[in-house]
Amino acid sequence: MKSGVSLIEKAKYVRKEIIRFKTNTGSGHLASSLSVVDLLVSLYYDEETFFNHKTDKIIFGKAHGGPAVYPILADLGYFSLSELDNYCKPEGILRLHPDQTIPGCEFVGGSLGNAIGYAAGLAWADRKKILVNVLGDAELYEGAVWESLLFISHNKLSNLLIVVDRNGLGILGETEKLLKLDPLKEKFSSFGFEVLSANGHDFNSLRQVFLNVPTKPTVVILNTIKSKGVSFMEGKAEYHTIIPKDKDLIKKMLEDLN
Amino acid sequence: MKTQRDEFIEKLFLAAKSDSDIIFISVDMGAPALDQWREQLPNQFIVAGISEQNAINLAAGLSRAGKKPYVYMMACWVARCFEQIRYSCAMAQNPITILGAGVGLGYAPAGPAHEPTEDLAYMRAIENIEIHSPSSLGLIQSLVNLTISVPKIRYIRLERTVSDQVSNYKSNCTFSEVVNTGSQIFKEFSLLKEKTKVSILSSGYLLQRAYDASIILQKEFKIDVQIIDVIRIKPLNIEFIINNMRDSNIVVTIEEQALSAAFGAAIVEGLSDRIFQAKVLRLGLKTAYVFENGTRDQLLDNNGLAVLKIVHKVNEFVRAQER
Numbered sequence: 001m002k003s004g005v006s007l008i009e010k011a012k013y014v015r016k017e018i019i020r021f022k023t024n025t026g027s028g029h030l031a032s033s034l035s036v037v038d039l040l041v042s043l044y045y046d047e048e049t050f051f052n053h054k055t056d057k058i059i060f061g062k063a064h065g066g067p068a069v070y071p072i073l074a075d076l077g078y079f080s081l082s083e084l085d086n087y088c089k090p091e092g093i094l095r096l097h098p099d100q101t102i103p104g105c106e107f108v109g110g111s112l113g114n115a116i117g118y119a120a121g122l123a124w125a126d127r128k129k130i131l132v133n134v135l136g137d138a139e140l141y142e143g144a145v146w147e148s149l150l151f152i153s154h155n156k157l158s159n160l161l162i163v164v165d166r167n168g169l170g171i172l173g174e175t176e177k178l179l180k181l182d183p184l185k186e187k188f189s190s191f192g193f194e195v196l197s198a199n200g201h202d203f204n205s206l207r208q209v210f211l212n213v214p215t216k217p218t219v220v221i222l223n224t225i226k227s228k229g230v231s232f233m234e235g236k237a238e239y240h241t242i243i244p245k246d247k248d249l250i251k252k253m254l255e256d257l258n
Numbered sequence: 259m260k261t262q263r264d265e266f267i268e269k270l271f272l273a274a275k276s277d278s279d280i281i282f283i284s285v286d287m288g289a290p291a292l293d294q295w296r297e298q299l300p301n302q303f304i305v306a307g308i309s310e311q312n313a314i315n316l317a318a319g320l321s322r323a324g325k326k327p328y329v330y331m332m333a334c335w336v337a338r339c340f341e342q343i344r345y346s347c348a349m350a351q352n353p354i355t356i357l358g359a360g361v362g363l364g365y366a367p368a369g370p371a372h373e374p375t376e377d378l379a380y381m382r383a384i385e386n387i388e389i390h391s392p393s394s395l396g397l398i399q400s401l402v403n404l405t406i407s408v409p410k411i412r413y414i415r416l417e418r419t420v421s422d423q424v425s426n427y428k429s430n431c432t433f434s435e436v437v438n439t440g441s442q443i444f445k446e447f448s449l450l451k452e453k454t455k456v457s458i459l460s461s462g463y464l465l466q467r468a469y470d471a472s473i474i475l476q477k478e479f480k481i482d483v484q485i486i487d488v489i490r491i492k493p494l495n496i497e498f499i500i501n502n503m504r505d506s507n508i509v510v511t512i513e514e515q516a517l518s519a520a521f522g523a524a525i526v527e528g529l530s531d532r533i534f535q536a537k538v539l540r541l542g543l544k545t546a547y548v549f550e551n552g553t554r555d556q557l558l559d560n561n562g563l564a565v566l567k568i569v570h571k572v573n574e575f576v577r578a579q580e581r
Contacts, residue, residue: 107346107350114315117311117312117314117315117318117319117342118315118318118350120312121316121319121321121327122322125320125323144311144315144342147306147307147309147311150312151306
């Protein structure tokens with residue numbers, strides 16, 4: 001899929017499905033899932049980006065946003081579409097945090113700061129293996145992340161691309177007001193990384209940073225909006241674990257996407 | 259005498275020369291036996307720096323990629339990366355081997371930060387982990403073989419020193435049989451008679467104290483004692499222990515740990531799960547955090563594990579059962 005229009009349509013479809021299955025059960029982190037949708041659509045569907053889902057792996061750090069991948073995996077045939085209806089239900093295979101028991105998913109989800117080191121182990125073991133680690137920006141508060149960054153940079157693990165979902169929010173509010181993360185670019189640069197940034201909701205911008213497999217250890221900072229696509233939730237920290245229940249509100253969420 | 263750590267690394271090195279999947283991760287820890295490894299097998303040696311959490315996560319990734327990772331650290335730091343062991347290895351099913359050097363008060367007089375006295379409690383809580391506390395150098399080769407051939411999450415608790423008497427002990431079984439069984443009876447130490455009144459269960463460094471106490475118990479107090487060296491603390495071979503208790507149901511556990519949820523507790527659980535009614539006396543450190551200067555032996559003496567203290571407590575316990 002190359003055209004920007006069809007990627008936008010794909011992203012709309014993914015968001016609708018996420019809203020549908022999340023509001024179905026009321027479980028999980030809708031807001032965090034919505035901010036990574038376009039990243040995933042770009043990697044999985046844009047033929048011009050380097051990622052090949054048959055051979056390459058996405059390792060979620062912020063696995064609470066990981067369910068965004070479920071509609072994509074269902075669409076690509078990893079499991080049946082009907083599984084989306086069984087999300088977080090006893091009879092279903094899809095869980096609140098994706099884990100290795102789910103076809104197309106890797107590792108285990110739910111403990112921040114660990115996936116990057118795990119991905120570094122995979123990348124060290126096989127330098128031909130292409131890996132993408134999706135880190136939440138608030139996940140950067142975990143010290144283990146920085147231990148792993150030192151290791152990745154020193155060992156030049158360019159086959160592991162680190163993507164930071166910079167939606168600017170933790171549970172309690174804005175990261176820059178709560179506990180400063182900036183200047184992020186300079187922090188990663190000083191660790192020896194090539195640092196790229198992109199608009200995490202613009203497929204042209206995403207394509208620019210994902211055109212080729214990096215040749216140097218690289219961090220991509222994606223500027224994103226938490227809850228992207230649902231106007232009344234966008235950029236609001238209080239929706240981290242809140243999923244609207246009201247039917248009219250859910251209807252409005254879906255209309256927003258059109 | 260060579261340390262268990264150097265013995266393990268030397269034997270593992272020999273295997274690694276013909277098995278390129280064996281990867282050694284050091285969190286800035288050296289060892290005489292590591293020098294040749296770093297020179298001859300640099301591609302199987304990872305410097306993680308002092309970063310236990312990252313080191314375990316790396317090992318989990320290596321394991322998933324088909325490697326056989328060994329992470330070497332001071333035993334006290336397994337608490338620091340407990341979440342990574344639990345989450346990235348146990349939960350995600352990525353087998354690795356953790357070599358923990360210096361268990362109990364082995365690093366005395368370094369102080370309580372370097373002296374893991376609760377590690378059995380928290381490590382044995384991890385599902386499907388194996389915990390080994392070898393008592394002699396002879397067992398190490400068999401342990402190395404086990405870690406290479408049967409992938410599992412393992413925590414190998416390596417003693418910095420063990421008395422010669424303990425380390426040179428040879429049971430009737432081969433070392434590999436002992437490792438398989440997970441326990442052995444110290445026959446030559448136990449002055450074993452037909453009827454044993456008390457079974458003392460211990461491991462590693464404290465076996466010597468168990469032995470010294472048993473001599474006094476037998477000579478001075480006419481209490482017949484046998485000693486069981488429990489090498490594999492998880493999973494326990496509780497059948498072996500029960501089958502070897504003969505006609506006595508008095509059990510004493512001696513450990514270099516705070517008592518909560520540790521070795522003695524594991525034995526009690528095991529006996530209870532088999533509905534085996536035993537009288538169990540658990541002896542351990544009177545405090546987990548020992549702020550005292552002194553040798554390991556001095557600290558043990560001062561914190562509830564002096565040989566005469568053990569003798570006194572066992573005697574008292576046995577007499578109480580007779581009443």
